[in-house]
Amino acid sequence: MSTTAFDVIIIGEGIAGLTAAGALAKHGLSAATFEQQIFGGLVLNINELDPAPPGGEAGGAAFAAEMTQANAEAGVTSIQEPVTAVAAADGGFGVTTEGGGYRARQVIVASGARLKMLGVPGETEFEGRGVSKCADCDGPMFQNETVAVIGGGDSALQEAQVLTHYCGKVLLIHRGAAFRAQQRFIDRVQANEKIESRFGTTVEAIVGGQMVEKLRLRSAAGTEEIPCAGVFAYIGLEPNTGFLPAGVQCDARGFITAGDTLETAVSGLWAVGAVRSGCGGSLADAMAEARRAADAVAARLK
Ligand SMILES: Cc1cc2nc3c(=O)[nH]c(=O)nc-3n(C[C@H](O)[C@H](O)[C@H](O)COP(=O)(O)OP(=O)(O)OC[C@H]3O[C@@H](n4cnc5c(N)ncnc54)[C@H](O)[C@@H]3O)c2cc1C
Numbered sequence: 035m036s037t038t039a040f041d042v043i044i045i046g047e048g049i050a051g052l053t054a055a056g057a058l059a060k061h062g063l064s065a066a067t068f069e070q071q072i073f074g075g076l077v078l079n080i081n082e083l084d085p086a087p088p089g090g091e092a093g094g095a096a097f098a099a100e101m102t103q104a105n106a107e108a109g110v111t112s113i114q115e116p117v118t119a120v121a122a123a124d125g126g127f128g129v130t131t132e133g134g135g136y137r138a139r140q141v142i143v144a145s146g147a148r149l150k151m152l153g154v155p156g157e158t159e160f161e162g163r164g165v166s167k168c169a170d171c172d173g174p175m176f177q178n179e180t181v182a183v184i185g186g187g188d189s190a191l192q193e194a195q196v197l198t199h200y201c202g203k204v205l206l207i208h209r210g211a212a213f214r215a216q217q218r219f220i221d222r223v224q225a226n227e228k229i230e231s232r233f234g235t236t237v238e239a240i241v242g243g244q245m246v247e248k249l250r251l252r253s254a255a256g257t258e259e260i261p262c263a264g265v266f267a268y269i270g271l272e273p274n275t276g277f278l279p280a281g282v283q284c285d286a287r288g289f290i291t292a293g294d295t296l297e298t299a300v301s302g303l304w305a306v307g308a309v310r311s312g313c314g315g316s317l318a319d320a321m322a323e324a325r326r327a328a329d330a331v332a333a334r335l336k
Contacts, residue, residue, distance in 0.1 A: 040066045042331055043129050043138035045117045045277070048075025049087070050307025050320040051144030052101040057328035059108035063335060066138075067105070068131060070116035074098035075146045076271075076308065077317065079168045084192060087317045117145075117277045122300060130277075139302070140331045143278070143290065144324065146308040147271035152184060156240030157265075164246025165265045169193040172264070173200040181264035182249050184237055186210050188315070190268040191219040197266065198228040205262065206231045207251065240265055273309045285311040296327040304331060 042058050044051045047069035058065040077083060077094030091097040106112065115131035120141055122128075129136045149167050151157055157165055166172040169183075173196060181201045183194040186208035194206045206223065211233050213220050223229050238257065239250040249262045273289045275282075281300045283291045289311035292298045298305050304327045307313055307320035314320075 038135065039137040040064045040111065041138065041335055042066075042140045042142060043068065043127070043136060044142045044144055045120070045129075046075065046144040046146055046274070046307075046309075047073035047098075047102070047112065048144060048146045048307060048320075049077060049098065049101070049317050050146065050324040051075075051142070052098065052105060053321045053324035054142050054144055054306060054328045055110045056101065056105050056108060057325050058332065059105065059110050061328065061332035063332060064109070064111075066111040066113055066136070068113050068115055068117050068129070073102045073112070079170050081170045082196070083317065085316060085318065087321065119277050120279050120303070122279060122281075122302070127302065139335060140304070141302065142304045142306060142324075142327055142331065143275075143298075143309055144305075144307045145274040145277075147273045147289075149268065150270045150272050152237055152267045152269065154237050154239050156242070156246070157267075160240050160242055160246045160265070163244065164242060164263060165240060167266070169196040169266055172266075173197050176201045176264045178202040179263040180205065180261060181266065182207055182237075182260075182262050183266045183268065184208075185268035185270075186213045186215065187268065187270070188215045188219055191215045191223050193266060193268055194229055195219075195222055195226065197264075198226055201228070201264070204229045205249075205260070207235050207237065207249075208233050209236045210234070237265075237267075271308060275309060279303070287311075289313075295330055296323055297330070302334075 041063040042065045044067045055065045055067045080094040086092040115133035119130040126139045127141045180203040182205040235253040241248040248259045283299045290305040291311045292305045306324045306327045
């Protein structure tokens, strides 16, 4: 086998991709993971995972580093190149990256998702100047200041809680009438005196000079501008799927649909983790299905 051909190529070194690759190596298959940024994916900057992954570190970066190290020791090849295209060819797959071309007998797509943007004026302009996607990294910049978290799901409530370690006040802004998060996160938010929740409210614009200074909000009561130094949006995810071959089916939001076996409509191409429509949402869910797909791939290749 040439150095650019593998039994299985796994797209993404998030927790799902790392789990799948480790399981494939245990089956004795040659596996390569491809990553466009840095290993870890969505949890790279989460210092306190909740729930913590089974048997793993509570910090996302440490957990991913542990898995990456174990994979390297098990013989998994890690290639730091973004995948730009996948095509069925000669009974297997051709995988094109920004760095070259590779072949695999089977492909597991574990390319995850990215945080959605609000899409309001000021969001791009103030990125890194008050607009952030990382509470753990940027929270310390807002000591005793007021910041806003946008969203009403688990991530928004978890990250609002993280920001109270640093900030004077956290405005939790949700367009719905009630949170869509697990009850334990809702209970914690409600018990935290630093968090003020506003329902039925949307962000119209992020306003400032050198740095973010205000947020323009709209609710049934009308429009108002509130002073605010930082803005963190956790309003959902968008799948990373730009490289998929024709024939793979996706749901209305663009997440890959796969059968119970986790195989997509293209034979030999599997989807696991946050990129898959219906994935449970927690690390434990992503890891469980990555192992399941790896076992199915191994059975197919025997
Ligand atoms: C803010 C936040 C907090 C969370 N906290 C928790 C928690 O505390 N506990 C918990 O259980 N779950 C938590 N989750 C959920 C958890 O993050 C996901 O279940 C899990 O990370 C999904 O992993 P994944 O590997 O499927 O996807 P991702 O983590 O998205 O990883 C996908 C990887 O693929 C790479 N990639 C994408 N496209 C390409 C390409 N074309 N070429 C090469 N590489 C590519 C990406 O760069 C990324 O590294 C949280 C989620 C968010 C958003």
